[in-house]
Amino acid sequence: xxxxxxxxxxxxxxxxxxxxxxxxxxxxxxxxxxxxxxxxxxxxxxxxxxxxxxxxxxxxxxxxxxxxxxxxxxxxxxxxxxxxxxxxxxxxxxxxxxxxxxxxxxxxxxxxxxxxxxxxxxxxxxxxxxxxxxxxxxxxxxxxxxxxxxxxxxxxxxxxxxxxxxxxxxxxxxxxxxxxxxxxxxxxxxxxxxxxxxxxxxxxxxxxxxxxxxxxxxxxxxxxxxxxxxxxxxxxxxxxxxxxxxxxxxxxxxx
Amino acid sequence: xxxxxxxxxxxxxxxxxxxxxxxxxxxxxxxxxxxxxxxxxxxxxxxxxxxxxxxxxxxxxxxxxxxxxxxxxxxxxxxxxxxxxxxxxxxxxxxxxxxxxxxxxxxxxxxxxxxxxxxxxxxxxxxxxxxxxxxxxxxxxxxxxxxxxxxxxxxxxxxxxxxxxxxxxxxxxxxxxxxxxxxxxxxxxxxxxxxxxxxxxxxxxxxxxxxxxxxxxxxxxxxxxxxxxxxxxxxxxxxxxxxxxxxxxxxxxxx
Numbered sequence: 001x002x003x004x005x006x007x008x009x010x011x012x013x014x015x016x017x018x019x020x021x022x023x024x025x026x027x028x029x030x031x032x033x034x035x036x037x038x039x040x041x042x043x044x045x046x047x048x049x050x051x052x053x054x055x056x057x058x059x060x061x062x063x064x065x066x067x068x069x070x071x072x073x074x075x076x077x078x079x080x081x082x083x084x085x086x087x088x089x090x091x092x093x094x095x096x097x098x099x100x101x102x103x104x105x106x107x108x109x110x111x112x113x114x115x116x117x118x119x120x121x122x123x124x125x126x127x128x129x130x131x132x133x134x135x136x137x138x139x140x141x142x143x144x145x146x147x148x149x150x151x152x153x154x155x156x157x158x159x160x161x162x163x164x165x166x167x168x169x170x171x172x173x174x175x176x177x178x179x180x181x182x183x184x185x186x187x188x189x190x191x192x193x194x195x196x197x198x199x200x201x202x203x204x205x206x207x208x209x210x211x212x213x214x215x216x217x218x219x220x221x222x223x224x225x226x227x228x229x230x231x232x233x234x235x236x237x238x239x240x241x242x243x244x245x246x247x248x249x250x251x252x253x254x255x
Numbered sequence: 256x257x258x259x260x261x262x263x264x265x266x267x268x269x270x271x272x273x274x275x276x277x278x279x280x281x282x283x284x285x286x287x288x289x290x291x292x293x294x295x296x297x298x299x300x301x302x303x304x305x306x307x308x309x310x311x312x313x314x315x316x317x318x319x320x321x322x323x324x325x326x327x328x329x330x331x332x333x334x335x336x337x338x339x340x341x342x343x344x345x346x347x348x349x350x351x352x353x354x355x356x357x358x359x360x361x362x363x364x365x366x367x368x369x370x371x372x373x374x375x376x377x378x379x380x381x382x383x384x385x386x387x388x389x390x391x392x393x394x395x396x397x398x399x400x401x402x403x404x405x406x407x408x409x410x411x412x413x414x415x416x417x418x419x420x421x422x423x424x425x426x427x428x429x430x431x432x433x434x435x436x437x438x439x440x441x442x443x444x445x446x447x448x449x450x451x452x453x454x455x456x457x458x459x460x461x462x463x464x465x466x467x468x469x470x471x472x473x474x475x476x477x478x479x480x481x482x483x484x485x486x487x488x489x490x491x492x493x494x495x496x497x498x499x500x501x502x503x504x505x506x507x508x509x510x
Contacts, residue, residue: 102510202502203495226498231508245455245479250503254344255484 008104009036010136011083013071016042016091017059021049023091023241030248034097037082041071064131065166076146080139084109089134094239094247099232103184103192104136112140112179114171117193118219121168123157126181127219128171133195134235135167137179144177145170183220190223190230197238201228256283257348257384258331260319262312263287263339268295270339270494277501281345284330288319312379313422314415317398320385324394328387332357337382342492342500347485351437351445352384360388360432365446366472369421374434375472376424381448382488383420385432392430393423438473443483450491454481 012035016024024040025048032038042052043059055070057063068088075086085104089095107113115136116129129135137145148158158173171181184192194201195214204224206214215222222228239247259282263271271287272295279285289299302318316336323334333352337343355361363384364377377383385393397411411426424434437445447454449467455478456464468475475481492500 096507096509098509198499198502199495202498226502226506229502229506231506232510233507242452242455246451247503249451249455249479249482250500251507251509253479253482253484254486254504255347 007084008101008109009083010085010087010097010100010104011035011037011039011075011079012087012089012095013039013041013075014089014091014093015064015067015071016040016049016052018042018044018046020091021046021052023244024049024052026241026244027091030244031095031097034095035087037079039075039079040091041067041074043067062163065164065169066161068131068166068170069160072142073146076142080142084139085136086139086142087134087136088131089235090132090237092240093134093235093237094244095134095235096233096251099192100136100234102232103234107182109138110140111138112144112174112177113138114141114174114179114181115184115193117191117195118181118183119167119171119217120219121171121217124168124171124175124181126175128168128174129181130193130195131165131167131170133193133237135193141174141177141179144179145173148173148177184234185220186230186232188230189220190227191220192230192232192234194229194233194236198229198236202226256331257333257335257345257352258282258284258286258323258327259335259337259343259345260286260288260323261337261339261341262315262319263289263296263299265289265291265293267339268293268299270497271296271299273494273497274339277497278343278345282335284327286323286327287339288315288322290315311415312419313412313417316379316419316423317411317415320390320393321398324390328390332387333384334387334390335382335384336379337488338380338490340491340493341382342489342497343382344487344504347445348384348487350485351487355435357386358388359386360392360430361386361435362389362427362432363435363437363446365444365448366434366436367420367424367470368472369424369470372421372425372428374428376421376428376434378446378448379418379420379423381446381490383446389427389430389432392432393426397426397430436473437487439483439485441483442473443476443480444473445483445486446488447482447486448490451482451489455479 040052044054045052057067117133118127120127287299292299365381366375368375399413410429412422
């Protein structure tokens, strides 16, 4: 119903950078238009992406944590009333928004929540969400993070300098703020947020030595091959450039 | 009924297994034509070809059609040839074929124009479908018979060399086998000769598309209009990608 939709609006914020603004365009033309609101967080505006939000950061992978903090601050200041859910994605991600709405509909948007692909870590008892596969935060989660940031106390493990692993640091901070890291797997306990490329997950590559982190630290037992990925998957990572259009066609175009 | 015959070779027998695990199982009958049997593909049909190379593909095709004529003509009404880097959507194939008369001399695929073949010929790479009657005419009349002195000239190009798809098209035209129009009601192509990424490549310069634009029999659209929602065949889908297509087309559900 109209009312239901109003209470479950999704704002998608895409992390991009000047080198890959063309991907942002492809996202606009494909899955991005299914978000209630779509924002591109970058470090500068240009002709390829005139609406990019230029955050005051040094745009490198090492500074991703800094960029994320600036993005959350920006959302807090300008967009907190525009949605109930705030979905972060990289610009090489393909999201299936209908499945995203279905997932979120079973959670309470007014609670402080964090959804995504969960990793475990000694510093975060409840686990943290992988940055690469994207995650969703509620309004309350963002509010707590930004307001804490403004009034941080000593004794906190939540480190706010610009370097450091974005996803791990966010997870540590959110746990201290009593934001819940939920289980977003489907009824058959299959993951909906997919941290690696579909190719790697479906083809058993995860057994290779290169994927040791995923094997060691995934919070829930990992499934592989054709069982890896939920029929109600919400997001695929490492989908680049024209592959975005290919996914759009295979998922929405082909009958 | 549709009999699928997949052209493969010893170097790529592993792809054949992937086809068996994905779309191949939806054919009424599935046959792999190769030059050697091995542990990876113990049920491969060995064709008596001299050298299993691209140059001899025409020779391999003649042998394959002869084989089908001798052993399988009664096993199906339609005979679909695919390469081992093809992903076919068999349900859409049934839908396409239901609009044609299986008892006629007919062949379908992605049509190219050529000054030597007025009705056009089907791209080998994107696969094509022949009726029983088309195969019968090809083998009984078209193929050179070394033991028939009465035949002073060959209808089909003799020898193993030459462009397989052009030679086949040229020969079938002489045998009054119709090269049908397999586009859908909106004139969108169902057999796709280039990778989906290349076909989607709309406004940007994709040099591969120049060839296609120049030689396609019917006017070609680019971008998301390139490809019918009822597409039957995707080319250049290799190895792991076969499983990705399988998941995106049959596994993923929209809530």
